[in-house]
Amino acid sequence: MSPPVTDHLHSHATSTLDIFDLDRGFRLQLQAMLRRAMSAMYDDIARNIDVAAMRKRGLASVVSFVDLAAAATPLAVGAAIDADGETRLCELSGVGPGNPGARMGLEVRQDFRSLPGTGDPRRYRETVTGAEPVSCGSVRMLLTLVRPFAPAAERLVSETPDELAHLAAHTLTPPHPAAEDLTRVSDDFAVCGLSGDGEGHGGIDGVWGLHHTDTNQYTFTGGYLSALEDLAVRQTHAAGLAAAEHRVHRVQALLRKPFAAGEPYHARGTLHTRAGDTVLVAGIHTLDSDGAPFRHPAVLGRIEGTLPASEPLQNA
Incomplete structure (x- = not known):
């Protein structure tokens, strides 16, 4: 039965x-x-x-x-x-x-x-x-x-x-989110600062270690979350905003390909601002044999945050 x-x-x-x-x-x-x-x-x-x-x-x-x-x-x-x-x-x-x-x-x-x-x-x-x-x-x-x-x-x-x-x-209604669901940013947001393509522009180069992994044999989901939150801090700081007061209150991420211990990565993104709101659309990329990031990220993230209302925004 x-x-x-x-x-x-x-x-x-x-x-x-x-x-x-x-x-x-x-x-x-x-x-x-x-x-x-x-x-x-x-x-x-x-x-x-x-x-x-x-x-x-x-x-x-x-x-x-x-x-x-x-x-x-x-x-x-x-x-x-x-x-x-x-x-x-x-x-x-x-x-x-x-x-x-x-x-x-x-x-x-x-x-x-x-x-x-x-x-x-x-x-x-x-x-x-x-x-x-x-x-x-x-x-x-x-x-x-x-x-x-x-x-x-x-x-x-x-x-x-x-x-x-x-x-x-x-x-599932609506169906599983796709890249466009995370990358769509309202027109009343302005691009703030630089795109973060390199280490000096707010991007992050790193290597996943054994301490990032869990028993599923790959990097724990929290490791990707940490990398995205760290990138948000670097981007707000690079844009001349109050990084110490920037609170990330929401993160969405598409996990397309897992990373293993020992794999290098490059994280980069573009910060958008509107009054006291921020949206960072970012990716964590695997690297090719020459050390260059692949075009499409293995992890795609959308990081939403807030800044103090009195914080002047320096959009570029």
Whole structure:
């Protein structure tokens, strides 16, 4: 007898905020959310899906898109933070399960709530008296099902694996984001500073190390997030803006090709500004045999931030 079909998986996790989870303004760090979301997601999947059986059959899931957003609300060190999550089986391209060109995967959403803190460095462990928990951030991830060791034409999974047959198959609407979804910038934003094509123009040259990797054998998603946040700091500084006051509150990234330890990379992007808002469209590029970055990035990111309202913008 077939098991009942479940619409989606649900997870709930509670943890405690530590000093390194919050920035100078006691706002939730994107990295802190990502690690909690990843942990809750993998625990949820391990409880409900026979991952070992999938791996034995040559199937795996890879993170292909992330969207992290943090609120400006100050929180408190030592306070509880709750994460509620949903995981859905989805056809990612929008054509629907069972149709030609179908691409199966998982959509994961995590919403975070905590009591607001005082924002006072002298009272950094205190929450606001009488306050209710507030939304302080969210994470959305898309995982694409693949056969990583199959020929290129056979790597994408178009049918629901047996190990996921107990989950209802949804059509992702809108479909999996594409490059144009991340690179589109409103006309009322102005290009600020230089394009960042080189090390001296706000670009970053680096090498991924063993400490960037995880047990999936490649660079952890948080490593790409760090590189994009670092690039945003360099670009705002290079443009003569207040880098110390620039707060990144949202990062979206398309993860097209994973990096391994020992691989060099080049990260570059273009910063756009509008009043106190910033948008950096950036890429992390692999290098060819001559050390030049490939045209299309292996990781494409959109980094949104804010500057103090009084900060003069020096657009070029």
